[in-house]
Amino acid sequence: MKNRDIVTEFKKASASQGGTQDCVEVAHTADGGRAIRDSKNPGAMQFCTPTGWAAFLDGVKAGEFGD
Template sequence: MDVNEELKVAAWRKATKSASNQGNCLEVAPLSGGRVGLRDTEAPEKAPFVVSATVWDAFIDGAKNGEFDF
């Protein structure tokens, strides 16, 4: 299945904390090969970003370690 077809049937999910933000946040979906799709809940019709497993893991590690805290 090509990535565009995979994105159409992907199991999109968002953080439970998005409810306190009127549901406006990012959604993520696991894809084949460990890739991850990312899309804006306010514009789900726009093309999502797709990142590799390595990029996703680095982002999650950085978030857990406070690298993106303001």
């Protein structure tokens, strides 16, 4: 069974800290996955399993999402 309890604070990318720009925030979940939300709509969240999050990061590192 997945445990989607959020166990850390949501964090923004370091590039957006201190600015007025809206951004994506990420927190760890109890099952090792991640909770993702938009800073301007923090009540709506998307959850990734640990495997899904790892695949997403691999795709980012490989440049699979364009510019």
